[in-house]
Amino acid sequence: QQQVRQSPQSLTVWEGETAILNCSYENSAFDYFPWYQQFPGEGPALLIAIRSVSDKKEDGRFTIFFNKREKKLSLHITDSQPGDSATYFCAASEGGNNKLTFGQGTVLSVIP
Amino acid sequence: AQTIHQWPVAEIKAVGSPLSLGCTIKGKSSPNLYWYWQATGGTLQQLFYSITVGQVESVVQLNLSASRPKDDQFILSTEKLLLSHSGFYLCAWSRGTQEVFFGKGTRLTVV
Incomplete structure (x- = not known):
């Protein structure tokens, strides 16, 4: 049973558009949700994260919207740039637990 | 600033041969340490974690x-490699149990 699901698997947007990446989870005890950005051949880099007590987290062009009741969250990338082309992973963990569960990833392509 | 160094960068090994991958964290005392595995084009699967010297879960x-x-050191090993061990191995550290930071990874090909 996949605990963290992401959609779409792949997404293509034009430069300047807003990319929306979706994530949902099963475990109600999850309370921390980081998003990672990974370029080919590199390790994932922590992009932005939200805790379940918040419904929105913003950092520059990246915003997480969180809906605890529906167990869903989304990452919005505004003014998308070709350099944003990468795989984005949604992850989740339970407070005090040393286990981070990742989704399958969304491959984002930004066309100039 | 904390730095994480993984070695080697890449390995090609034969089925049945031994393996040892390493990871060193500098600039952070007593970090939580993790090993993850990633198949090509796949998600990240946590393999092990350690919160203190000599203790691995x-x-x-x-x-x-x-x-x-x-x-500051975490080692991943096996005495006999399988084809299914091929993939990308990532070492990571965290302060507490959240905000996990990854290294650059080791690409392992088992032939």
Whole structure:
């Protein structure tokens, strides 16, 4: 049973558009949700994260919207740039637990 | 600033041969340390974590073992490689149990 699901698997947007990446989870005890950005051949880099007590987290062009009741969250990338082309992973963990569960990833392509 | 160094960068090994991958964290005392595995084009699967020297917890069984001989060092190993061990191995550290930071990874090809 996949605990963290992401959609779409792949997404293509034009430069300047807003990319929306979706994530949902099963475990109600999850309370921390980081998003990672990974370029080919590199390790994932922590992009932005939200805790379940918040419904929105913003950092520059990246915003997480969180809906605890529906167990869903989304990452919005505004003014998308070709350099944003990468795989984005949604992850989740339970407070005090040393286990981070990742989704399958969304491959984002930004066309100039 | 904390730095994480993984070695080697890449390995090509034969089925049945031994393996040892390493990871060193500098600039952070007593970090939580993790090993993850990623198949090509796949998600990240946590393998092991360690919160202190000499103590390692296994998350999944993949015929691999891990050790933490020093506060800043984490080793992943096996005595006999399988084809299914091929992939990208990532070491990571965290302060507490959240905000996990990854190294650059080791690409392993088993032939």
